[in-house]
Amino acid sequence: MNMNVATAVDEAPPLLSIQNLSKGFAGVRALDDVSFSIRKGEIHALLGENGAGKSTFIKVLTGVYSRDAGQILFEGEAFHANNSGHAQSLGVSTVYQEVNLIPTMTVTENLTLLNQPRRFGLISPRKAEQRAREMLERVGLNIDPSEQLDHFSIAVQQLIAIARALGTKAKLLILDEPTASLDADEVSRLFELMTELKAQGISIIFVTHFLDQVYRISDRITVLRNGQYVDTYNTAELPQSELIRAMVGKSLDELSKDTGAESRAVQDTLFAIDQYGKQRCLEPVDLTVARGEIVGLAGMLGSGRTELCNLIFGVDSVDSGEMTLAGQSQSIRSPKQAIDAGMAYCPEDRKVDGIVAELSVRENMILALQAKRGWLRPIPMAEQKAMVEEMIDRLSIKTPNMNKPIGELSGGNQQKVILARWLLTHPQLLLLDEPTRGIDVGAHHDIIEIMNELCEQGMSLLVASSELEELVVFAHRVAIMKDRRKVKELTGSEISQQSIVAAIAQ
């Protein structure tokens, strides 16, 4: 069916066509020679992994960033937006993932904020409300516009944001991860609206990480990778495995079939979760980790890897499922409980959730152990220094001295300090989320070494990573996540980049 639609509009000139668009930041090419086109009344998915350039693309298109090179034609004419407001007045509107409405204002105020209907130079509330009702009608919302925005659910707020973006003259709507915080029913409702808008001749660029949704709603798909244009496909003609290969950047044949770590013969289960999940966050997951085992969590961006780690560590609370650790049933509701139970967690966003930038390397390193001991039992300074020195040595952390504020260290060394922080607590289960992201090659290698060493010593590790080549090397078992579900588990010799990609594509 999609194919018919696609061929039917094939002859019409594109609504928007972009040629050879480039944008660099301080020497890094965020967008390199990207081309793109969208037809009238088309839903076009824009896909790519972290750093692929999707958000830069949108920002250059809508004038948030200026372009270095390239041409944008909109309805056949050169298009040059100065900012997103200007882009909107030209007919290109964006709805960002984080709804950028004002929660404490009424729906009417939010909808008419930038375009107040006036009467004798004063705002006319009656006209404003009437206009708001008309805008809401377009997105099929029947709500009282005089109510405060934050009285409505996120899903409704999302629709209100779309109503505002549509305004009166939007021809191209960009939806940046609109479904990230919606449940299944709400997604269906959004898709109905998108189909409706499409029928009205509005074109939609749909950015998402949920591959199944791409297949449900989009006509065509454009894939970006490392700032470069990969290709554009008709959705109906593209098998999912091909799509994932396009996103990952290697064809199945190129992907290594090498299998890394041998599976452990003795499976002495340390940690198990049973139907662990949370609504809108993660479908219930079963998972076990044996003593001395490294279990990898694979999946594309947004697949639920981080969500699972956060739930296990109590950063977020589950609403279903059971957990056992070392034979004891656990009810983890906070990181403190998780730590007391013998867990440790290096979160993905090191700067925000990991380091305390202005405290010293020493203080950062002892923080978790000290928190575990409580405030009344301070670690004597001599002991602290000995511990920290040993760790600096063991993990080869490069710092002039242990009193240097951690914020002044390189990313790789910061990561090692955070790792050391947790090793000092002697955890039974260590959770690592993207342990090697954004760090230099040397530190990268060191961290993999350390992980293997810990596992030799009998520690259990659960490692979420988007770097397949790396997962394959160290993981004894890999759980594959997709669209916030666990879809498959691979063990020992089954693990290869090929098999992981194939499992994601299924």
Next chain:
Amino acid sequence: MMNLKGLSINPKIWGPILSLVAIIVIMGIIDPGFVRIEFKDGRFYGSLIDVLVRATPTAIIALGMAVVIGTRGIDLSVGSVVAICGAVAAMLITETDLSFASVMVLSLAAGGVIGMLNGIMVSYIGIQPIIATLILMVSGRGIAQLITGGRSVSFDSVAMDIIGSGMFLAIPVRIWIAAGLLLLTILVMRKTAIGLFIESVGANARASRYVGIEARLFKMFAYVFSGICAALAGVILIADVGIAEINRLGLWLELDAILAVVLAGGSLNGGRIYLGLTIIGALIIQTLTTIIFSSGVPVEYNLIVKASIILAVLLVQSPTTQAAIKDLNMKRKGVRT
């Protein structure tokens, strides 16, 4: 760049210290009498001694404020707590037969309880610190007046006279009290893990949660401590004059205390706590106040002059100025090599 090999001294500490020294040196040049200290009848006399004596209440309150600001909070209620606890102490002395020790304990406990109320509002109910403590800042003086029945309470107590103007080893007793409190605070903050946890929570609340620090408990501690400090300052202030004048007692002290913390390099965004420097900050403020009062500048210029000098000190310490100075230095070196 200052190069302090192997020493773990933060170069930031020199800002407040040099500021204080500069102010005193300049005053000493203008008026040598200002820096003269005499020893007569077993005690020291001089403007600088006067500064030390008068700075103690502000310094004591500022210690509590420093801890609260470290948690990324603020305590606007300290001025009112001074009034309430001053009133409590005065009433207990005049209306009851309690021993002096009991009076002290009860007065300080009153401050602790008020601090606990602030702490509950901030850390358990989640009200923003500035609002939570503003409530008591506004209502506290009224509460103090209710306690005394709206009058000023004068009292006669030997023990209070000793606190107000007594001497021990030729040094005023209140300076011993302030010094003792500073020492005790440093011990509690640095010899337990409380200081580390408060700084961690203040600097990065999210990361602190991930390592299992119970932020609420330590925020609570900070407000209780601040309440007790304010209570102690209240007792010293009424002991000084032998009368609890409720409508003026502790008025605007919260601002001086916040300024002292900021002058010491504390950030209102939470994080590092500088206890010793906070005392220096309080001394800077009191030195300025004393200079203005003794210099014959018309009273109406008082606060303006003080504000201008404080602005100058803060400008010198601001990251932007520091970066500019660094830049200039680099350029100068660049030209030479």
